[in-house]
Amino acid sequence: xxxxxxxxxxxxxxxxxxxxxxxxxxxxxxxxxxxxxxxxxxxxxxxxxxxxxxxxxxxxxxxxxxxxxxxxxxxxxxxxxxxxxxxxxxxxxx
Amino acid sequence: xxxxxxxxxxxxxxxxxxxxxxxxxxxxxxxxxxxxxxxxxxxxxxxxxxxxxxxxxxxxxxxxxxxxxxxxxxxxxxxxxxxxxxxxxxxxxx
DNA sequence: CGCCATTTTACCGATAAAGATAAGATGGCT
DNA sequence: AGCCATCTTATCTTTATCGGTAAAATGGCG
Numbered sequence: 447x448x449x450x451x452x453x454x455x456x457x458x459x460x461x462x463x464x465x466x467x468x469x470x471x472x473x474x475x476x477x478x479x480x481x482x483x484x485x486x487x488x489x490x491x492x493x494x495x496x497x498x499x500x501x502x503x504x505x506x507x508x509x510x511x512x513x514x515x516x517x518x519x520x521x522x523x524x525x526x527x528x529x530x531x532x533x534x535x536x537x538x539x540x
Numbered sequence: 541x542x543x544x545x546x547x548x549x550x551x552x553x554x555x556x557x558x559x560x561x562x563x564x565x566x567x568x569x570x571x572x573x574x575x576x577x578x579x580x581x582x583x584x585x586x587x588x589x590x591x592x593x594x595x596x597x598x599x600x601x602x603x604x605x606x607x608x609x610x611x612x613x614x615x616x617x618x619x620x621x622x623x624x625x626x627x628x629x630x631x632x633x634x
Numbered sequence: 635c636g637c638c639a640t641t642t643t644a645c646c647g648a649t650a651a652a653g654a655t656a657a658g659a660t661g662g663c664t
Numbered sequence: 665a666g667c668c669a670t671c672t673t674a675t676c677t678t679t680a681t682c683g684g685t686a687a688a689a690t691g692g693c694g
Contacts, residue, residue, distance in 0.1 A: 564662090565639080565640065565641090566640070566642095567639095577641080578643080578644095581641060581642060581643085591650085631641075
């Protein structure tokens with residue numbers, strides 16, 4: 447039914463951004479998750495419809511809640527799981 | 541691997557609760573989503589590792605963000621409030 | 635208890651995910 | 665240009681999802 451036009455592409459983009467934040471290569475993330483690098487590449491490029499446990503493994507390896515992969519950061523409200531220790535540094539955002 | 545002990549069972553429970561809130565049968569939700577009732581049953585009982593787009597279809601039919609299926613309601617912060625209080629009038633569609 | 639809706643389970647076939655591997659493509663860097 | 669790391673794409677095999685159908689539980693309710 448494709449309610450979300452390009453859900454997979456969006457998830458892939460967020461995944462790639464998160465991986466870049468931690469300076470991980472696909473190969474490194476593959477070892478952390480047990481998911482092959484080609485499979486990760488397909489997911490990140492929005493070409494594969496991953497299973498829930500696959501996304502969960504990736505999220506766990508990246509140390510973020512699965513929710514982070516599914517929604518816009520702007521829409522995401524911090525829910526207390528991994529609250530920053532020092533408060534928010536909004537940096538140049540303001 | 542398996543950081544979340546029974547992720548699928550948890551998702552299934554939330555799914556079932558959401559469906560119950562809207563007084564939908566598996567058969568009705570099946571028609572709304574295009575996913576067969578047996579498949580929905582397997583997902584709700586935590587016996588199937590659904591794909592992302594499958595979960596997205598279900599969430600769309602239930603009119604909740606996908607995030608709702610993945611996290612504890614206590615942990616969830618209402619962000620949009622597009623959740624109907626009383627359910628929908630599906631008319632002759634069902 | 636006997637119906638009836640609802641759900642669960644079991645089979646089937648088609649499609650797709652995921653691991654492994656290897657081969658291209660991309661990009662940076664000297 | 666050449667080299668190197670990284671990423672992409674392709675192929676193959678194994679495994680699982682998913683829809684369909686049908687058959688068994690399950691659960692009310694009269």
